[in-house]
Amino acid sequence: MGIALQIIEIATASIPPDMRAARVERVNLKIGKLSAVVPDSLRFCFDIVSKDTLLAGAALAIEETPVVARCKECDARWSITEPVFTCKACNSGALEILSGRELDIVSIEIAEEGGHENSGE
């Protein structure tokens, strides 16, 4: 819920002043598979808290990024697909997580004027 609120805050602040009456169609997010965010729960929360905001009705497009690790001992790199955090090559537990913890808002997509607008403005 807190995450959905933050997305709304950042996205709202990113709408150019001259497009405040337009509809935000989509919010593009990048979310790592090792973040604590479950996409469906986030969508559910977002739909609730975005009501009565400029983001109402916007879709969340979520790109899930894989968990990529590097072994600090032998420099092997691989994608972690199961919750096993030891090196596949040398069995070391000293890993650096290169990606998979992302929780980023990449862009927003706003409807261009001249569509089926029925804005009262």
Added chain:
Amino acid sequence: MKTVESKRPTREIKVVRRVLAVNERMAEQNRRRFAEKGVFVINVMSSPGSGKTTTLQKTLERLMPGVKAAVIVGDVATTHDADRLAVTGAPVVQVNTDAFGGDCHLAAHVIEKAADDIDLDAIELLIVENVGNLVCPAEFDIGEDARVVVLSVTEGEDKPVKYPTMFRTCDAAILNKIDLLPHLDYDKDQAVAYIRQVNPAMPVFEISARTGAGMDAWIGWLKGKVSSKLKAQS
């Protein structure tokens, strides 16, 4: 409200920001504030019912008055946990997150506010008992020095692999209620193996908060952390 796949022309506006950037900045601010005061902060997380409050109550009883500690307790509602912890004599600040939208975690700004009610000059250790939840709290830095996850032998052995983010981001794990092992089919070795699989270097303290078994090792670890922070300050 239905979301319709629209083919209408849209203008894409680049944002490229971390969603939790505001929380992360606030957490860094908290961290600096606690460092200036030489206060070691632990963020204690668990699923509901793991015995977190009892563990902290027994921990405080053993630490105090040698180690001066205070507690911030997060719950969605009620002051039950705070009442139990206050018995130890430690200053306790209760945070009910329903004032913040019923959040399932404590965020950095909540800790900043709660810390105003604590005399930071008078303590060396601040224990934050987070809301019982193994998911969201993992994502919210509150400015802590260490994260501890509590799980108990009445839960599934596979909690660590079900919630790898939580177990990856923690610095120590407490496996509580080991006094119940004779009555359960719980495979403790498997549980510890799962923890090691997710976080190979993490110390695991097998304890019973009720009987006091295993508490010495945990208290020793915590005391070591508190005194190293004090040394870093002076």
